[in-house]
Amino acid sequence: AVHRYLHRPRLPPGTRPLPGPRNFPLVGRVHDIPETGAHLKFYEWSKQYGPIYQMEIFGTVHVWISSEAIAHELLSKRANIYSDRPMIPNLPNNRTSGEYLALLGRTETWKRQRKLCNHLMHLGQRASLYSYPSLERDRFLYLMYQDPSKYLEWIEQFTTRTVSRLAWGTPRPSQVLRHTTFGLLETISPSGALPNIMSFLRHVPAAISPWKKKENTRHAIEERLFRGNVDFVKHSMASHTASPSFIRTYFETKASEADKDKTRWGDTDEAMHVVGLMAIAGALTIGSPIQSYLLAMCHYPQWQKALQEEIDTVLEGQCPQWEDREKLPLLRAVVKEVMRWRPPVPTGIPHAVEKDDVYEGYFIPAGATIHALEWGITRDESMYPDPETFNPGRWLDPSFPTYREPLTQYPNLNGYSQFGFGRRTCQGIPIVEQDLFLSMGGMAWAFDIRKKRDPDTGAEIPVHWNDYTPLLIAKPVRFPFDAIPRSPEKVVLMRDMYESARNEPVLGPDLDISQFEPDLGDQIYIDDVAAAFNNESDANSVSSDRDAVIHVVESSPEPDLAFSDSSYSEPSEGSESDRERERMRLTMMGVPPLDLDPTGRLGLKAGGNDKADPLMPMLAVPGAWNWA
Numbered sequence: 001a002v003h004r005y006l007h008r009p010r011l012p013p014g015t016r017p018l019p020g021p022r023n024f025p026l027v028g029r030v031h032d033i034p035e036t037g038a039h040l041k042f043y044e045w046s047k048q049y050g051p052i053y054q055m056e057i058f059g060t061v062h063v064w065i066s067s068e069a070i071a072h073e074l075l076s077k078r079a080n081i082y083s084d085r086p087m088i089p090n091l092p093n094n095r096t097s098g099e100y101l102a103l104l105g106r107t108e109t110w111k112r113q114r115k116l117c118n119h120l121m122h123l124g125q126r127a128s129l130y131s132y133p134s135l136e137r138d139r140f141l142y143l144m145y146q147d148p149s150k151y152l153e154w155i156e157q158f159t160t161r162t163v164s165r166l167a168w169g170t171p172r173p174s175q176v177l178r179h180t181t182f183g184l185l186e187t188i189s190p191s192g193a194l195p196n197i198m199s200f201l202r203h204v205p206a207a208i209s210p211w212k213k214k215e216n217t218r219h220a221i222e223e224r225l226f227r228g229n230v231d232f233v234k235h236s237m238a239s240h241t242a243s244p245s246f247i248r249t250y251f252e253t254k255a256s257e258a259d260k261d262k263t264r265w266g267d268t269d270e271a272m273h274v275v276g277l278m279a280i281a282g283a284l285t286i287g288s289p290i291q292s293y294l295l296a297m298c299h300y301p302q303w304q305k306a307l308q309e310e311i312d313t314v315l316e317g318q319c320p321q322w323e324d325r326e327k328l329p330l331l332r333a334v335v336k337e338v339m340r341w342r343p344p345v346p347t348g349i350p351h352a353v354e355k356d357d358v359y360e361g362y363f364i365p366a367g368a369t370i371h372a373l374e375w376g377i378t379r380d381e382s383m384y385p386d387p388e389t390f391n392p393g394r395w396l397d398p399s400f401p402t403y404r405e406p407l408t409q410y411p412n413l414n415g416y417s418q419f420g421f422g423r424r425t426c427q428g429i430p431i432v433e434q435d436l437f438l439s440m441g442g443m444a445w446a447f448d449i450r451k452k453r454d455p456d457t458g459a460e461i462p463v464h465w466n467d468y469t470p471l472l473i474a475k476p477v478r479f480p481f482d483a484i485p486r487s488p489e490k491v492v493l494m495r496d497m498y499e500s501a502r503n504e505p506v507l508g509p510d511l512d513i514s515q516f517e518p519d520l521g522d523q524i525y526i527d528d529v530a531a532a533f534n535n536e537s538d539a540n541s542v543s544s545d546r547d548a549v550i551h552v553v554e555s556s557p558e559p560d561l562a563f564s565d566s567s568y569s570e571p572s573e574g575s576e577s578d579r580e581r582e583r584m585r586l587t588m589m590g591v592p593p594l595d596l597d598p599t600g601r602l603g604l605k606a607g608g609n610d611k612a613d614p615l616m617p618m619l620a621v622p623g624a625w626n627w628a
């Protein structure tokens, strides 16, 4: 930082620096970055300094862009110099190691990996993602019906099982994947690990660095998981039992006679990492908008009603399927508006600029980190009038700037600012689009989502408006709500859908805990099953046990849910006797108690989900730094 500070580039003649908050020597504005809601601070500055401004943190220039037009001008039109990624202090080989495509620098490895990712996604999309999203959606809906209070668990299971099947043809690795992925998110998030803000901490030797120890352990588990999955697919291909998957497509492409240039897709190790990254990217991102949908429905019942009317009228009582998408523009608008209202990656994923550049007379130095501030972009009033209001109508009403025809096709997620810019644009949009369409459409079809009522007073229990977790992928802090099935018939249908999804044969590598244990020593310890249940994967639970690097427990991720715990009640009433009557009625209709499927034997305790580094609060405490 000292070196960078002393050797800051001089302004070329005729240029001026970007506006921005005054920087303090060496540290810049590090003290201003709050522990939570950092995107709100960066947005506040954009109101003060304009749609492009700069600040410094320990000598690195950070440029923040809150206008889609400017983001396109720099990141897309000038992509030849704006497509690099910055070094992540807590994962310092991110630009070169080739393990995480999304974090690679603009290297030949990145180009090759992007091509492979594109190829696999393209073939998968052509096959409607092998119906995995709809199978998993059917499972998800019934679990939501059984116990909506566990929505965080069911949503994470839905997204990770779907992506796990896509990647390796089996949902079984999903329980490990979700936790190694969560750990990676902590490793790379500015609010997840202190070295990402105080970059000099990356020089702390591995033996005493808590961040390195934790990352090394996480990485070792992930590597074994990915390798085991690839071996599993190879073996099942040999016995002609492999379900469709990205990795199977890779092997088939390599083996194909038509594929003349055998080197262009990289070797098996590289494909393992590309597919692994695709699984990572889909594991924890898509849950954010699904949770935000629930939040939006609590606050905007009128849009839930309109959406249900569309689905009921067009599909005559059936649950939305992917093939129905052309007929359901409001559902597509809800998907898109949820992502605008609460961007899943509110600060964006940063690019790095490789050469000095000048924009409208402003100097942008080589090496600066460039952030497309998604939160700010979605609040640009010229594009999104009344931006704080959740209004799917802005995509369907010609009086709004975002309207586009034909409505059989638009709105959709292609080219949406929420997926980044230029050559680094997100490659997972087909998965996101299908997962969100099916899960949000399925929930609107099945449930009335609404605020809970106090059983004594009947008063609504308040739900927060915008309290989001602090990591790179932001999710609403857990909130209470009711998911009331819209009719007994729908419950029966949900159960049938669940049963037929479940009857799909599911093979997978046997993720026995002993596979992981020996090499990893005392950093991993086995907990008892009871503890696992007390620590249901909860994206918001806060525990002080941050040193427990990754905590492996053996558990069934689906507790033994009894049908009697269902949340079913008529919208107007909710007494115990009503529920009992309803339960008996449904039982007589042939909806027997649940017999849940075992979904894999390995669960990792997620006590630490979405917490910031414990040392981080000092950054947010005024006066914690002595500037004198």
Ligand code: HEM
Residues within 6 Å of the ligand: 101, 102, 103, 104, 114, 117, 277, 278, 279, 281, 282, 283, 285, 286, 289, 344, 345, 348, 349, 350, 351, 418, 419, 420, 421, 422, 423, 424, 425, 426, 427, 428, 429, 431, 432
């Ligand atoms: C709601 C879900 C998702 C959101 C909001 C999202 C958003 C983003 C964003 C903002 C970027 C950075 C773009 C840039 O640097 O300009 C990105 C990159 C990427 N995403 Fe996604 N993504 C999501 C899901 C997925 C899924 C399911 C996949 C699965 C394949 C995926 C694969 C990727 C890849 C491979 C990159 C890196 C591209 C590169 O660096 O060249 N994403 N995503």
